Amino acid sequence: MDSNSKIYIAGHRGLVGSALERKLRQKGYYNIVVRTHAELDLLCQQDVFNFFASEKPEYVFMAAARVGGIMANNTYRAQFIYENIQIQNNVIHAAYLNGVKKLLFLGSSCIYPKDSPQPIKEEYLLTSPLEYTNEPYAIAKIAGIKMCESYNLQYGTNFISAMPTNLYGPGDSYDLAKSHVLPALIRKMYLGKCLSENRWEGLRHDLNKWPVDGVDGESSKNEIFAVLGKYGISETSITFWGSGKPMREFLHSDDMADASVFLMESVDFENLKCDGEVRNTHINIGTGKDISIADLARMVKGIVGFEGSISWDTSKPDGTFRKMLDVGKLHSMGWSHTIELDKGVAKCYAEYVNS
Numbered sequence: 001m002d003s004n005s006k007i008y009i010a011g012h013r014g015l016v017g018s019a020l021e022r023k024l025r026q027k028g029y030y031n032i033v034v035r036t037h038a039e040l041d042l043l044c045q046q047d048v049f050n051f052f053a054s055e056k057p058e059y060v061f062m063a064a065a066r067v068g069g070i071m072a073n074n075t076y077r078a079q080f081i082y083e084n085i086q087i088q089n090n091v092i093h094a095a096y097l098n099g100v101k102k103l104l105f106l107g108s109s110c111i112y113p114k115d116s117p118q119p120i121k122e123e124y125l126l127t128s129p130l131e132y133t134n135e136p137y138a139i140a141k142i143a144g145i146k147m148c149e150s151y152n153l154q155y156g157t158n159f160i161s162a163m164p165t166n167l168y169g170p171g172d173s174y175d176l177a178k179s180h181v182l183p184a185l186i187r188k189m190y191l192g193k194c195l196s197e198n199r200w201e202g203l204r205h206d207l208n209k210w211p212v213d214g215v216d217g218e219s220s221k222n223e224i225f226a227v228l229g230k231y232g233i234s235e236t237s238i239t240f241w242g243s244g245k246p247m248r249e250f251l252h253s254d255d256m257a258d259a260s261v262f263l264m265e266s267v268d269f270e271n272l273k274c275d276g277e278v279r280n281t282h283i284n285i286g287t288g289k290d291i292s293i294a295d296l297a298r299m300v301k302g303i304v305g306f307e308g309s310i311s312w313d314t315s316k317p318d319g320t321f322r323k324m325l326d327v328g329k330l331h332s333m334g335w336s337h338t339i340e341l342d343k344g345v346a347k348c349y350a351e352y353v354n355s
Contacts, residue, residue: 001029001059001102001265008033008057010042010091011064015253016106016164018171020061023257033057042087052094059264060095060103062088062144066137070241070319072178073134084140092147096157103159104264105148107141107282109249109323110134111163119288119326122163122280131320145282152269153278160269162260165286165325168344169253170351174210176231182250185297186349188238189304191228195235196308209355237309241316244294249286249324252339252347259285262335286325287337303346 001007007024011017012034024032033055041047042064066076066083073080088105095103112120113128125145130138141163148159168182176184187210194203204217207224215227232239263283272281291299297310330336 003028004031005029005059006031006033006055006057007059007061008055009061009063010087011062013037013171014063014065014067015167015169015171015173016256017061017063019169019253019257020063020260023254023261027261042090043083045086045090048090048094049097052098052100056098057095058101060091060100061260061264062091062103062105064091065106067180068173068178069180069184070133070317073137074317077136080134081136081140084137085143088140088144088147092144092151092159095159096151096155101158102264102268103148103157104260105144105159105161106260107144107161107163108137109163109165109284109286109325110138110320111141111145112323114320116323118322119324120284121326122282122284122329125280125282133317133319149278149281158269160263160267160272161282162263162285163282163325164256164259165249165251165284165323167251167253167256168348169256170348171253172348174352176210176212181248181293182296182300182345182348183352185240185300186304186345186352188231188233188240189300189306190349190353191233192235192238192308193304193306195228195233196306232311232313235308237311238297238306239311239313240293240297241313242293242318243314244292244297244310244312246293246318246320247290247322247324248293248296249288249290250296250341250344251286251337252344255287255337255339256285258338259330259335262333267333283330283333284325284327285330286327287341288325288327288331289341290322290324291341299342300345300349303342303349 114131116124145161151157172183173179174183174187208217212227
């Protein structure tokens with residue numbers, strides 16, 4: 001890519017896409033094409049085909065997806081598999097039809113088997129069953145990897161895939177019913193702190209931005225107490241799903257964007273092929289470090305300043321016990337992360353409160 005290359009970011013408003021746009025602009029890429037969902041419905045094949053035919057992007061970052069935490073994945077199983085497959089099919093095929101020079105497809109570490117050896121190497125893909133709670137989403141992302149590989153082999157395209165670990169950062173969702181674990185921890189601790197300090201102005205402001213089950217800042221105190229209690233939030237304690245024992249790896253979205261742009265600038269499909277059968281050409285993006293959810297909760301508690309207790313609802317699922325990525329392939333290419341978890345979480349909390 002060069003500074004005037006025409007670059008399309010699919011999903012530019014999300015956690016991943018917004019980080020990509022920031023990084024590209026920081027690096028001097030100015031010819032960036034974006035569309036909101038209202039302007040372009042990626043679920044509609046004809047709309048996507050018309051967009052590519054008229055705009056003719058040279059490079060594509062495929063960051064659009066239906067995403068969510070363990071509750072959302074397990075509840076909206078049909079939406080997660082249908083919408084993700086439909087979106088990526090439309091974008092990848094349109095990229096091929098319109099001669100896109102290079103496409104980066106972004107997936108997730110949940111593509112790997114539930115009981116993968118640790119740390120998880122790219123070669124462990126499809127070696128044993130997936131984690132049940134996010135199986136539909138994982139299958140969709142695996143289909144995207146295989147679609148990129150297959151188009152490269154049959155049509156000579158240059159479509160590469162990267163699998164980030166658990167991401168966090170600006171633009172994350174703090175919807176308690178759908179969010180990933182880290183933003184849920186941050187928000188629950190903050191709401192608990194507001195309750196413990198009797199700071200109703202801050203609490204109501206928060207609920208106006210992110211209503212919970214229809215309860216917003218204009219609702220009565222009784223309604224607010226009731227809905228927060230449903231999600232395990234009180235002035236004296238916070239309850240989280242599971243046992244707290246599972247280990248998770250976290251990567252700041254700015255680091256993820258930096259790695260993605262690095263791959264787009266420096267790595268082609270030809271660099272990833274092996275002799276014989278072409279498999280597992282995707283690249284892990286992560287830190288190579290993990291932390292238990294319980295320790296993460298204690299870290300967030302300290303950063304937020306919530307003084308109550310933490311408890312765990314073990315009737316709820318834990319998900320995969322551990323999934324730390326082996327990032328040796330990416331390190332050998334010359335990239336590694338720069339934002340450590342404690343600094344990244346503190347930055348996210350400050351941004352959350354100030355927003």
